[in-house]
Amino acid sequence: MTTPVPPDLEARGVTKRFGPLTALKDVHLHLRSGRFHALLGENGAGKSTLVKCIMGYYRPDGGEILLDRQPVTIRSPRDAQTFGIGMVYQQFTLIPNMTVLENLVISKARLNPVINWKEEQDQLTQFMAQMPFQVPLTALVSSLAAGEKQKVEILKQLALRNRILILDEPTSVLTPHEADEVLGHLRAMTLAQQLSVLIITHKLREVAAFADEVTVLRKGQFAGSGKVSEMKISQMAEMMVGSEITAKPKQRIENSTKTPKLLLRNIRVNDDIGVEVVRGVHLTIHEGEIVGVAGVSGNGQRELVEVLAGQRPATGGTIHVHDELYQPTRDNILRHKMFCLPEEPLQNTCVGRMSVAENLAFRNFDMEPHAVGGWLMNRPALRRSAHGLIERYNIKPPYPDTPIQSLSGGNVQRAVLARELSAEVNILVVANPCFGLDFLATEEIRLQIVAARNRGTAVLLVSEDLDEILELADRVVVMFNGQLVYETTSSGADLALIGRHMTGHST
Amino acid sequence: MEVGWWGVLIAVLGGAIRIGTPFLFVSLGECLTEKSGRINLGLEGTLVMGAMTGYAVALHSGSPWLGVLCAGLAGMTLGALHSWLCSFRRVNDIAVGIAMMLFGTGLAFFLGKPYIQPSAPRLPSIDLGGWSDVPQLSAALQINALFLLGVIVAIALGWMLKHTAWGLKVRVVGESADAARALGLPVDRIRIMSTALGGFLAGIGGSYLSLYYPFNWSEGLSSGQGLMAVALVIFARWKPVGCLWVSLLWGGAAALGPSLQSVGITGGYYIFNAIPYIMTLAVMIITCSPRRNLAGVPHELTVTR
Numbered sequence: 110m111t112t113p114v115p116p117d118l119e120a121r122g123v124t125k126r127f128g129p130l131t132a133l134k135d136v137h138l139h140l141r142s143g144r145f146h147a148l149l150g151e152n153g154a155g156k157s158t159l160v161k162c163i164m165g166y167y168r169p170d171g172g173e174i175l176l177d178r179q180p181v182t183i184r185s186p187r188d189a190q191t192f193g194i195g196m197v198y199q200q201f202t203l204i205p206n207m208t209v210l211e212n213l214v215i216s217k218a219r220l221n222p223v224i225n226w227k228e229e230q231d232q233l234t235q236f237m238a239q240m241p242f243q244v245p246l247t248a249l250v251s252s253l254a255a256g257e258k259q260k261v262e263i264l265k266q267l268a269l270r271n272r273i274l275i276l277d278e279p280t281s282v283l284t285p286h287e288a289d290e291v292l293g294h295l296r297a298m299t300l301a302q303q304l305s306v307l308i309i310t311h312k313l314r315e316v317a318a319f320a321d322e323v324t325v326l327r328k329g330q331f332a333g334s335g336k337v338s339e340m341k342i343s344q345m346a347e348m349m350v351g352s353e354i355t356a357k358p359k360q361r362i363e364n365s366t367k368t369p370k371l372l373l374r375n376i377r378v379n380d381d382i383g384v385e386v387v388r389g390v391h392l393t394i395h396e397g398e399i400v401g402v403a404g405v406s407g408n409g410q411r412e413l414v415e416v417l418a419g420q421r422p423a424t425g426g427t428i429h430v431h432d433e434l435y436q437p438t439r440d441n442i443l444r445h446k447m448f449c450l451p452e453e454p455l456q457n458t459c460v461g462r463m464s465v466a467e468n469l470a471f472r473n474f475d476m477e478p479h480a481v482g483g484w485l486m487n488r489p490a491l492r493r494s495a496h497g498l499i500e501r502y503n504i505k506p507p508y509p510d511t512p513i514q515s516l517s518g519g520n521v522q523r524a525v526l527a528r529e530l531s532a533e534v535n536i537l538v539v540a541n542p543c544f545g546l547d548f549l550a551t552e553e554i555r556l557q558i559v560a561a562r563n564r565g566t567a568v569l570l571v572s573e574d575l576d577e578i579l580e581l582a583d584r585v586v587v588m589f590n591g592q593l594v595y596e597t598t599s600s601g602a603d604l605a606l607i608g609r610h611m612t613g614h615s616t
Numbered sequence: 617m618e619v620g621w622w623g624v625l626i627a628v629l630g631g632a633i634r635i636g637t638p639f640l641f642v643s644l645g646e647c648l649t650e651k652s653g654r655i656n657l658g659l660e661g662t663l664v665m666g667a668m669t670g671y672a673v674a675l676h677s678g679s680p681w682l683g684v685l686c687a688g689l690a691g692m693t694l695g696a697l698h699s700w701l702c703s704f705r706r707v708n709d710i711a712v713g714i715a716m717m718l719f720g721t722g723l724a725f726f727l728g729k730p731y732i733q734p735s736a737p738r739l740p741s742i743d744l745g746g747w748s749d750v751p752q753l754s755a756a757l758q759i760n761a762l763f764l765l766g767v768i769v770a771i772a773l774g775w776m777l778k779h780t781a782w783g784l785k786v787r788v789v790g791e792s793a794d795a796a797r798a799l800g801l802p803v804d805r806i807r808i809m810s811t812a813l814g815g816f817l818a819g820i821g822g823s824y825l826s827l828y829y830p831f832n833w834s835e836g837l838s839s840g841q842g843l844m845a846v847a848l849v850i851f852a853r854w855k856p857v858g859c860l861w862v863s864l865l866w867g868g869a870a871a872l873g874p875s876l877q878s879v880g881i882t883g884g885y886y887i888f889n890a891i892p893y894i895m896t897l898a899v900m901i902i903t904c905s906p907r908r909n910l911a912g913v914p915h916e917l918t919v920t921r
Contacts, residue, residue: 187800202798204791206915215788216799220781 114142115272115305116177116193118163124171125158132158135172136331138324140273143302145295147320147337148309149349155329156309160275164189164196190218195271197262199278205251209244209261216265236268241294255406256287263295267304276308280315285575286405286608292319311349311547313342325349349548362563368396370431370567371447371536377425378412385424387413388591392569394536399558399568401582401599403575405611409591410571411452414540417569418449420457430536443472447536448529452544455521461514465504466495468513469528502527503553519550526554530561537561540571555581575607587611620879623752627878630756631871632864633763634829638663638841639863640766641821643848644773645814647859649695650849651777652810653790653916657713658698659818660842661720662691666822668728671833675736683736684762684823691819692812694720699811703804717842731833739828760828762820766860769817773856786810790914818842840893847896850903853912866892 118140125133133155140146150156162169165183173180176192183189186196203212214220214229230246237243244253244260253261259279266274274295280288296319298304310316316323316337324334325348333348371394378387387409394400404410415421417428419437428435430445442448451457459468470479470491477483478490495509502523504516513521522542529537539558543551558581562568572578578585579599587595587610595610597603642659649656656662666687674683698716702709742764745757777783789796789806796803821841826833848866852858873888 186798202792202795204788204795204915206791206912207787211784215784220784222782223780224784226779 114302117142117175118194118273118305118307119175119178120159120163120172121175122172123159123162123169123174125155125162125167126170131329133162133169133329136326136329137334138307139334140305140307141322143299143305144321145299145306145319146308147316147323148307148326149311149313149316149323149345150326150332154326154349156326157277158329159326160196160277160307160309164194164275190269190271193270193272194275195266195269195273196275197259197266197277197279201258201262203250203258203261203265205249207250208246209248209250209253210246212250212261213246213265213268216269218269233268237264240264240267241297242290254287256283256291259283259287259291260294263291272303273305273307276306278309278311280310280312286611288315289318295319313345313349316345317342346548361559362397366396369393370396371569372429372432373426374429375426376413376416376423376428378409378416378421378423380412386591387416387423389426390588390591390593392586392593394567394569396567397562397565398584399562399570399582401578401585402569402571402588402593403578403585403607403611404573404588406573408588410540410573410588413588414449414451414538414571417447417538418451418458420451445536446532446534448472448534448538450522450525450529450537450539450542452541454525455514455518458525459513459521462512464510465499465513465516465524466491466509469495469498469509469524469531472528472532498524498527498531502557519546522546522550522554526557530557534561534564534566536567536569538569538571541573542570543574543577575604575611624875624879626750626752626756627875628868628871630752630758631875632868633756633759634867635870636863636865636867637760637763637766637829638821638824639845639848639866640763640770640860641824642818642841642845643852643859643863644766644770644856645691645695645817645821646845646849647814647852647854647856648773648786648817649811649814650854650917651790651914652786652807653793653914654699654702654709654807654811655713655846655917656695656698656716656811656814657710657843657846658694658716658720659713659815659845660838660840661717661722661724662694662815662818663720663822663825663842664724664838665694665720666691666819667826667837668724668731668822668833669819670823671736671826672728672731674827675731675734678737680737680739680827683827684739684820687819687823688816689819691815691817691822693815695815695818696808696812698815699804699808702811703808721838725835728833728835732835736827736833738831739824741828760824762824762828766863770856770860777856787914790916793916818845844892844896847899850913851899854914855912866895869895 120136120138123133123136124131136155136159138148138159148156148159158167161167163174163183165185165188174183175181181192183192210230210233213233214224233246242260244257244264250258250261263274279291283291292315295304295306299306320337322334323337323340323345325332325345327349373390373392376387376390377385380386390413392400402410412421416423419442430447435441435445455461473479474491475483479487479494481487492509499507499509504520504523504527513524516524542554542558546554558568558570570578570581579602582599585597585599585602585607586593587607589610595607597607642663646656646659669690670683670687673686674680694716698712701707701712739760739762741758741760744759745754748754777787785801785806788799789801789803793803825837844866848859848862852862869891872891873885876888877885
């Protein structure tokens with residue numbers, strides 16, 4: 110980092126149309142040298158489109174991009190790199206089966222025909238020594254935690270000598286702690302004038318904590334910008350969602366009954382490669398109660414949920430539902446009304462190419478009125494029920510015949526929730542229900558979960574978002590290394606204590 | 617009896633090399649192809665085509681080595697055809713592979729009809745066992761130069777995948793086509809090169825069958841080595857040097873029946889001959905468990921297209 114300050118980047122009056130749809134209309138963005146700038150907006154507000162215009166994925170239909178006040182034409186992401194602009198994508202672009210070193214080396218523009226690994230390693234070690242954070246070079250990427258991977262992605266861009274870093278929702282796959290660490294390092298580098306940072310986000314908390322300046326987009330249009338220090342969070346939120354926002358308090362009904370609904374006793378589960386990742390989980394969930402399982406991802410939560418959903422066999426332990434030993438057969442699922450909303454529902458519980466109506470009917474397609482006599486499908490009835498659910502759960506677009514994979518993430522989530530909650534539910538298992546969703550969708554889905562609780566459903570909520578757990582749960586347990594290591598009520602929760610247990614530093 | 621058991625061991629080792637050599641070439645070819653992110657099931661057809669081409673060219677030119685080269689080139693052509701077909705959108709490499717397998721064997725049988733009777737010159741072998749007066753040992757140490765070439769290729773391929781830019785690119789393409797495109801790598805071209813080169817190696821493996829052992833050209837020449845290569849590569853964990861050991865293991869297993877027969881144990885002869893197939897089946901069953909992911913599998917192989 111010997112070169113002078115990072116260049117000044119400006120997008121002026123950028124317009125981008127896709128056919129009849131105008132995705133961006135006359136949008137401005139000014140990333141000043143050495144600043145930490147947040148691009149804020151809801152899903153579909155045009156943030157990604159704007160950034161893709163800057164990176165050269167798209168050619169804007171109007172407006173111009175200026176670097177150090179000179180108009181430039183950026184034709185491709187490679188081109189962007191020659192201008193010193195690098196991007197970290199929402200999904201990791203690292204190769205899991207290769208080491209950090211190999212991943213950093215392949216991203217170099219020029220490779221020697223024969224690679225001298227010793228020399229490459231020495232160079233990168235030197236480079237990394239100047240960075241605020243380090244990652245073990247010889248580690249396999251697949252063995253790294255999400256936060257570490259994100260750091261490698263950033264290092265990759267910095268090793269290419271990029272001075273402007275654009276990050277697309279960099280924290281969506283990170284725990285709050287990891288997010289704070291990564292953003293903190295980026296912030297430090299901007300303060301040292303080594304880097305300009307533009308992050309795309311919809312998390313107001315991160316904007317308030319880390320950004321110098323903010324630009325807000327709403328529905329493809331410029332909605333405002335300014336210095337974060339001079340703005341209130343409520344002001345930014347209003348710019349983001351317009352003035353329609355009204356905070357809906359989550360009304361709870363106090364349940365005095367303590368009827369246990371779901372009993373887990375000493376559950377043990379192996380992961381895909383045969384390693385025991387759930388190592389003796391004991392948990393009781395009562396009627397009308399939300400139990401939140403907090404923890405850093407990769408501590409066995411995914412496998413535990415898969416066992417409860419019947420997608421993975423447990424290697425030990427018992428599940429009791431309503432005082433009965435439970436096996437996840439279709440009959441038992443329907444009899445006990447134990448339903449599940451796993452993470453990534455499109456992959457996990459939907460058939461992407463089947464229609465919304467069909468996906469909505471997975472629980473009851475073979476019953477009256479959807480199936481005449483239990484075997485002959487009644488399509489009009491199927492479509493009628495779908496229409497009802499689409500309306501009740503506000504699924505868009507409201508057409509039962511579209512393939513479910515063409516819906517946006519939030520709408521798939523709503524559809525699955527509609528399916529799982531449409532009938533009476535005794536037990537509901539939800540995992541990261543609001544992952545990657547925008548503000549309004551998140552609110553709606555959380556309200557639905559609390560509403561189910563208030564109707565007496567026992568809810569197991571597994572989430573990597575601690576705020577979500579504290580907002581929704583009655584009781585919080587912390588999962589670490591395959592075991593539940595800590596329990597507290599959410600009203601008496603001590604964040605520091607929970608954080609320590611999440612990272613295994615309890616003693 | 618003492619000597620007899622030693623004889624069996626020596627015969628198995630000799631057989632491991634003799635029968636394992638075609639396994640070695642075809643599994644190295646498959647290994648390289650799979651490293652680039654595609655499975656070429658057509659290697660069975662490539663092998664047979666290589667055997668026929670090698671035999672025919674050796675017969676006409678009088679040079680078995682020219683036969684080996686032409687067998688490789690024929691294999692390369694088939695490999696290139698496979699990967700070219702696969703580079704179209706929504707074309708599945710497995711389906712193309714099966715078609716190429718049938719195409720390769722069919723074409724070889726069709727073109728090879730006139731070569732069933734005549735006798736081509738045989739590939740020479742190197743006598744490494746001249747010092748020994750034990751006849752079994754000196755017979756087992758009659759090693760074909762192609763085996764030594766195969767050992768060199770295995771080591772070189774392993775080195776290249778790790779230490780050269782070309783090898784790294786092949787692996788990137790095999791692990792993630794998206795990441796490769798983001799790096800500006802020509803995914804299809806790298807795959808075509810890898811598959812063609814893999815076909816070249818498999819073709820050489822075929823010429824070994826017809827020009828050295830069992831040294832003839834007939835329609836029943838290959839006994840599924842091209843298909844079993846897929847299992848071998850899994851067992852070798854996609855490592856070229858691993859392919860060498862696994863090929864020797866399979867070759868040795870195939871030699872067990874005849875070796876035992878040579879000391880007079882004939883019971884269960886057919887069972888012993890089936891051992892390589894049983895081993896292949898076992899590898900497939902063990903590694904295809906839905907509850908496990910394979911360590912080392914190039915990730916693109918697990919993507920369904």
